[in-house]
Amino acid sequence: MPTKILAIDDSKTMRLAIKITFAAEDCEVIAVSKGSEAVARAKKMGAEILLVDANLAAGEPSGYEVCKAMKADSATSHIPVLILVSNQTGPDEAQLSACGAAGHVTKPFNSQELIDQVRGLVGGGKQVAAKKPAASKRPAPSVRPAAKPATKRRPTPVPTRKPVSRPVATPAAKPAVAAPSGGKIPIAIPIPFTSAGAPTPGILKRLQAAGGSSGVDAKALNALAALSRDVIEQVVWEVVPDLAEQIIKQQQAR
Numbered sequence: 001m002p003t004k005i006l007a008i009d010d011s012k013t014m015r016l017a018i019k020i021t022f023a024a025e026d027c028e029v030i031a032v033s034k035g036s037e038a039v040a041r042a043k044k045m046g047a048e049i050l051l052v053d054a055n056l057a058a059g060e061p062s063g064y065e066v067c068k069a070m071k072a073d074s075a076t077s078h079i080p081v082l083i084l085v086s087n088q089t090g091p092d093e094a095q096l097s098a099c100g101a102a103g104h105v106t107k108p109f110n111s112q113e114l115i116d117q118v119r120g121l122v123g124g125g126k127q128v129a130a131k132k133p134a135a136s137k138r139p140a141p142s143v144r145p146a147a148k149p150a151t152k153r154r155p156t157p158v159p160t161r162k163p164v165s166r167p168v169a170t171p172a173a174k175p176a177v178a179a180p181s182g183g184k185i186p187i188a189i190p191i192p193f194t195s196a197g198a199p200t201p202g203i204l205k206r207l208q209a210a211g212g213s214s215g216v217d218a219k220a221l222n223a224l225a226a227l228s229r230d231v232i233e234q235v236v237w238e239v240v241p242d243l244a245e246q247i248i249k250q251q252q253a254r
Helices: 012-023 035-045 065-071 093-099 111-121 200-214 216-238 242-254
Strands: 005-009 027-032 048-054 081-086 103-107
Touching: 005 012, 005 035, 012 027, 012 111, 035 048, 035 065, 048 065, 065 081, 065 093, 081 093, 081 111, 103 111, 200 242
Parallel strands: 005 027, 005 048, 048 081, 081 103
Antiparallel strands: none
């Protein structure tokens, strides 16, 4: 059975502090503010101890007077009373002895000291038991069949692949390019001119040398040669103007 504690204090904070102090103990705390209700409350709840402030609010009896009223009633005279006093004023020893209080508690109080005082007074030394946590029910362990030993498997060898060598292509050498002069188009060096023994120029020279013996009219040969020069010059002017300019200067210098 929980220990029933009646606490009377006009301070809401103090009432809450008393409840918190005994929250972890096996106790039932009823906290009120009016000392005039002390006897009736104690009878109704079956209080086992009373904690009352020495100086209650105006219009209410003092804690000492409440204690006297408790001792004067045969139904509550056996209940021990602790007077709560301020640490600024302390207890009134004369009134404390005259009202029949079991002792006093200085506010602010030490929680453990208050618990110990209550334990020593309740039921003539009856101990205030701490709350025990409820035992959790654990289900009975289920019996599982023994697992069969796993058979070891040999690892399958993984074939290794040899790296395939690939031929590395070497880039073709590029012909050297001459630096541009005067903002003109650069040309490759060496210039791929047709040699003297090539078919076209060789044929033209042989036809001109043979003359009429070749069966070709001389005027046609001259026209063909001129046409070839015109075509060559046009190509040279369009493709390599620097070379054409150089050739003309050489011809003028002769």
